[in-house]
Amino acid sequence: MRKLVFGVSAFAGLLLACTAHAQEITVGFVTSLSGPASSIGINYEKGMNAAYAYKDEVSGVKIKLIKLDDGSDPSQATKNARKLVEQDKVDVMIGTSSAPGTNAMMTIANELKVPFFAVSPVNVPIPADGHPWGVSMVQTPQLMVKVIADRMQRDGVKSVGFIGFSDSWGDLVYNGAKAAEANGGPKVLTNERYARTDTSVTAQALKVVAAKPEGFLNGGSATQAALPLLELRKLGFKGPFFGTPSLLNRDFVRIGGKAADGTQVSAGPVVVTSQLPNDHFAKKIGTAFHESFKKVNGGEADDGFSGYAFDGWVVFLEAAKVALTKAKPGTQEFRQALMDAIYANKNVAGTHAIYNFTPKSYFGVDERSLVVVKLADGKWVYQP
Amino acid sequence: MNAQIAAILAIDGIASGAIYVLIAIGFVLIFAVTRIIFVPFGDITAFTALTLASLENKQMPGTVGMVAVLAVMATLMEVFSLWRKGALGKIPAALFFYLALPLIPAAIAWATAGTLLPTPLRLLLTVAVILPIAPLLNRIVYQPIADATVLLLLIVSVALHFAMSGLGLLFFGPEGVRTQSLVDFTTFIAGTPVSGQAMLILGSAIFFSFLLYLFFNFTLYGKALHATAINRTGARLMGIRPQQACTIAFLLGSVLAAVSGILIAPVNTIFYDSGFLIGLKSFVGAIIGGMVSFPVTAIGSMFVGILEGFAAFLSSPFKDVIVFSILIPVLLWRSYTLVHAEEEDEE
Known part of the structure; x- marks a missing residue:
C-alpha cells in the first residue's frame, strides 16, 4: 500500500513537472561574448541580464532564458539559431551584436517561423508571403x-x-x-x-x-x-x-x-534617462531599466546597446501577455499568436522608443526614438 | 587649392612620408639580408604604439605576454635542435639569448606596471619590449625555412601577418589608442603652421637613416650584413654566419619599426590592425627603390607620403587607389630599365 502511494505520488509529481514545463516560455538569446564584436556584445548581455532581473515571468508563467555566444561569427550565429529552435524548442529568439550575424538569424527566423527580436539593424528582404518573423529594435x-x-x-x-x-x-x-x-x-x-x-x-x-x-x-x-x-x-x-x-x-x-x-x-533617450522630463515616455521604463541594470551588473548603463536588449524583452512581455490567452507555450500556435500580438500591440513604450510594428517593415520606431x-x-x- | 593649402598638405605628406621612409628602409634592410619580405613589419609598428599607450595608462602592455610566449617557443625550438645536433654545451648560451634576454625588458614592464615612468624611460622600455619580437619570429618561423624560395618566404610572411594581427586583437583588444604628444609646439614657416611632431618625425627619419648609413659603411657588422646581402654563399665562405646576420637585420628592422610606432602614436589613433596599411604604403616606397637601394627607397616613400596627402585632398574616397596604382607605372619602368638579377641558383 505504502509502495503504491509512493508510486502514485511520484507519478503525479512527474506529471506536475511535465505540465509545469509545458507552462514555461523559453527564450533563446544570442550575443557576441568573444571576438571583435564582443565590445558591443557584452553590453547586450548586460542589458539582457537587467531585463531578466526586471521581469522573469508573464501572467504567472515562468520564462526560461538560454544564452549562447556566437564569437562574432555570423555562421556561428546561424548554428546557434538552429540549435535554439530545433533542440531547445524556444518560443522566441533575441540577438545579436553584429549586423551580419543578425541578418543570418533573421533569415533562420523567417525559415523556421520563430519570432525574433533583432537588437542590431536588419537588412534582409521581407519573405514572399508578406509575413516576416522578426522585428528590429534599433533606429534606422x-x-x-x-x-x-x-x-x-x-x-x-x-x-x-x-x-x-x-x-x-x-x-x-x-x-x-x-x-x-x-x-x-x-x-x-x-x-x-x-x-x-x-x-x-x-x-x-x-x-x-x-x-x-x-x-x-x-x-x-x-x-x-x-x-x-x-x-x-x-x-x-x-x-x-x-x-x-x-x-x-x-x-x-x-x-x-x-x-x-x-x-x-x-x-536613444536611454543614455540620458535621468535627465528626461517626467512626462517623457521613456522616463518610467528607463528608470526601471537603469535600476535593474545597476543591481545586476553593478555599474551604470552608459551605452545605448543594453537598452535594445531590454526593449526587445519589454515588447516580448507585452506580446506574450496576449499570446498566452490564445495558445500554450512550446507550440507553433503560440509562436504565431506571439507574432500577431507583436503587430497588434500599439505604442509599447521602451527605453529607446515607442514601438509600433507592422509586417511591412522590420523597423517600428519613429522620431520620438531619438x-x-x-x-x-x-x-x-x-x-x- | 591655394598656396597655403598646398603648403599644409605638403607638410602633412612629408610627415607621413617620413614614417614610411623608416618602415620602407626596414623592409629593404630585412629583404636584402634575408630575402624575406617581412609583411608583419607594420603590425610591429602598431604594437609599439599600443605598448606605449598601455605604459602611459599605467597598464601592463599586452606585448609582455606576446614576448613571453614567443621567447618560450623560440627557446624550446633552439634547445631541441641543439639537443638533436648533440651540441649540449651551447644550450646555456641559447637559454640566455632566446629566453633571458627577451624577457628582461618584458619583466621590467611587468614589474613597473601601475607606476608612471618618466617619458625617456618609458620610450626606452617600449623599444626594449618590442625589439625581441622580430628576431624571435625569425627563429620560430623563418629559420627552419631559411633556404626556401622568395615566394615561399613571402607566403609565410603573409600568413604570419594574419597570425600577428589576430594575436594583436587577443593581447591588446579592439579599442584604439592615442598617446600624449612628445612635443607640443607649432612654429610658422612662411606663414604655414608646422607642428613640432612633424618636425620630430622628419628629424628622426633623417637621423636614423644617417645612423644606418654609418653602420653599413663604418662597422664590421654592417659590412658583414652588406656582404650577406650581396652574396650569401660568398659571405659564408668569408666566415660570416648568415643566421647571425639575419638576427641583426631583424633587430635593426625592429628598431626602425619601434621608432616609427612611437612617432606615429601621438599623431593618430592606432588600432591593433592599423599597421598593415602603413606597412603596405611603405612597401610601395620600397618597391620604388627596387627593394635594394636605400636612397631611392627613401625618396620613393617620401613621394608616397606626399602623393597620399594631395590625393586625399583631391579625391579622398580614392586616396588609397591613387597611392597603390602608382605601383603599375613604377613596376613597368623598373622591369624595362633594370637588368634584374635572377634569383640565386641552387649551388
Missing part, C-alpha cells in the same frame, strides 16, 4: 541622421561639411544628410572620406575648412570618429560639430578630449 540610420539634421535646421545651421568613413556607414550618413538637404535641411558642402586605419585626415579637413561650412557632420564611428574633429579644431574651424549615435562611445570622449566638447549627436544630446565636460547632456 536614416532616422538617426534626420533627427540631427532637423536639429541643425532648427538651430539655423545653413551648411555643413562632411567627413565620414569610406564604407557603408559613411554612405548611410551622407545619403541621410543629402535626403535632409532635399527637404530644406542644411546644405552638405563636402563629401570627404577616410578609413579607420588612416594615419591622417589633414587633407580632408582642409577641404572642409576651405568650403567654409557653418557646421560639421561626422560620418565616422566610435574611437576613430574623433580624428576629423581634432584635425578641424587644429586648423582653426570654429563651427559646431554634429553626429550620430555611433559617437556615443567612451573612447571617443577620451580621445576627442577638448576638441570634441560641444559635439551634438542624436541618441533625442539630441550634447557633450559637455565629458558627459552627454540632454538638449530638449
Whole structure:
C-alpha cells in the first residue's frame, strides 16, 4: 500500500513537472561574448541580464532564458539559431551584436517561423508571403541622421561639411544628410572620406575648412570618429560639430578630449534617462531599466546597446501577455499568436522608443526614438 | 587649392612620408639580408604604439605576454635542435639569448606596471619590449625555412601577418589608442603652421637613416650584413654566419619599426590592425627603390607620403587607389630599365 502511494505520488509529481514545463516560455538569446564584436556584445548581455532581473515571468508563467555566444561569427550565429529552435524548442529568439550575424538569424527566423527580436539593424528582404518573423529594435540610420539634421535646421545651421568613413556607414550618413538637404535641411558642402586605419585626415579637413561650412557632420564611428574633429579644431574651424549615435562611445570622449566638447549627436533617450522630463515616455521604463541594470551588473548603463536588449524583452512581455490567452507555450500556435500580438500591440513604450510594428517593415520606431544630446565636460547632456 | 593649402598638405605628406621612409628602409634592410619580405613589419609598428599607450595608462602592455610566449617557443625550438645536433654545451648560451634576454625588458614592464615612468624611460622600455619580437619570429618561423624560395618566404610572411594581427586583437583588444604628444609646439614657416611632431618625425627619419648609413659603411657588422646581402654563399665562405646576420637585420628592422610606432602614436589613433596599411604604403616606397637601394627607397616613400596627402585632398574616397596604382607605372619602368638579377641558383 505504502509502495503504491509512493508510486502514485511520484507519478503525479512527474506529471506536475511535465505540465509545469509545458507552462514555461523559453527564450533563446544570442550575443557576441568573444571576438571583435564582443565590445558591443557584452553590453547586450548586460542589458539582457537587467531585463531578466526586471521581469522573469508573464501572467504567472515562468520564462526560461538560454544564452549562447556566437564569437562574432555570423555562421556561428546561424548554428546557434538552429540549435535554439530545433533542440531547445524556444518560443522566441533575441540577438545579436553584429549586423551580419543578425541578418543570418533573421533569415533562420523567417525559415523556421520563430519570432525574433533583432537588437542590431536588419537588412534582409521581407519573405514572399508578406509575413516576416522578426522585428528590429534599433533606429534606422536614416532616422538617426534626420533627427540631427532637423536639429541643425532648427538651430539655423545653413551648411555643413562632411567627413565620414569610406564604407557603408559613411554612405548611410551622407545619403541621410543629402535626403535632409532635399527637404530644406542644411546644405552638405563636402563629401570627404577616410578609413579607420588612416594615419591622417589633414587633407580632408582642409577641404572642409576651405568650403567654409557653418557646421560639421561626422560620418565616422566610435574611437576613430574623433580624428576629423581634432584635425578641424587644429586648423582653426570654429563651427559646431554634429553626429550620430555611433559617437556615443567612451573612447571617443577620451580621445576627442577638448576638441570634441560641444559635439551634438542624436541618441536613444536611454543614455540620458535621468535627465528626461517626467512626462517623457521613456522616463518610467528607463528608470526601471537603469535600476535593474545597476543591481545586476553593478555599474551604470552608459551605452545605448543594453537598452535594445531590454526593449526587445519589454515588447516580448507585452506580446506574450496576449499570446498566452490564445495558445500554450512550446507550440507553433503560440509562436504565431506571439507574432500577431507583436503587430497588434500599439505604442509599447521602451527605453529607446515607442514601438509600433507592422509586417511591412522590420523597423517600428519613429522620431520620438531619438533625442539630441550634447557633450559637455565629458558627459552627454540632454538638449530638449 | 591655394598656396597655403598646398603648403599644409605638403607638410602633412612629408610627415607621413617620413614614417614610411623608416618602415620602407626596414623592409629593404630585412629583404636584402634575408630575402624575406617581412609583411608583419607594420603590425610591429602598431604594437609599439599600443605598448606605449598601455605604459602611459599605467597598464601592463599586452606585448609582455606576446614576448613571453614567443621567447618560450623560440627557446624550446633552439634547445631541441641543439639537443638533436648533440651540441649540449651551447644550450646555456641559447637559454640566455632566446629566453633571458627577451624577457628582461618584458619583466621590467611587468614589474613597473601601475607606476608612471618618466617619458625617456618609458620610450626606452617600449623599444626594449618590442625589439625581441622580430628576431624571435625569425627563429620560430623563418629559420627552419631559411633556404626556401622568395615566394615561399613571402607566403609565410603573409600568413604570419594574419597570425600577428589576430594575436594583436587577443593581447591588446579592439579599442584604439592615442598617446600624449612628445612635443607640443607649432612654429610658422612662411606663414604655414608646422607642428613640432612633424618636425620630430622628419628629424628622426633623417637621423636614423644617417645612423644606418654609418653602420653599413663604418662597422664590421654592417659590412658583414652588406656582404650577406650581396652574396650569401660568398659571405659564408668569408666566415660570416648568415643566421647571425639575419638576427641583426631583424633587430635593426625592429628598431626602425619601434621608432616609427612611437612617432606615429601621438599623431593618430592606432588600432591593433592599423599597421598593415602603413606597412603596405611603405612597401610601395620600397618597391620604388627596387627593394635594394636605400636612397631611392627613401625618396620613393617620401613621394608616397606626399602623393597620399594631395590625393586625399583631391579625391579622398580614392586616396588609397591613387597611392597603390602608382605601383603599375613604377613596376613597368623598373622591369624595362633594370637588368634584374635572377634569383640565386641552387649551388
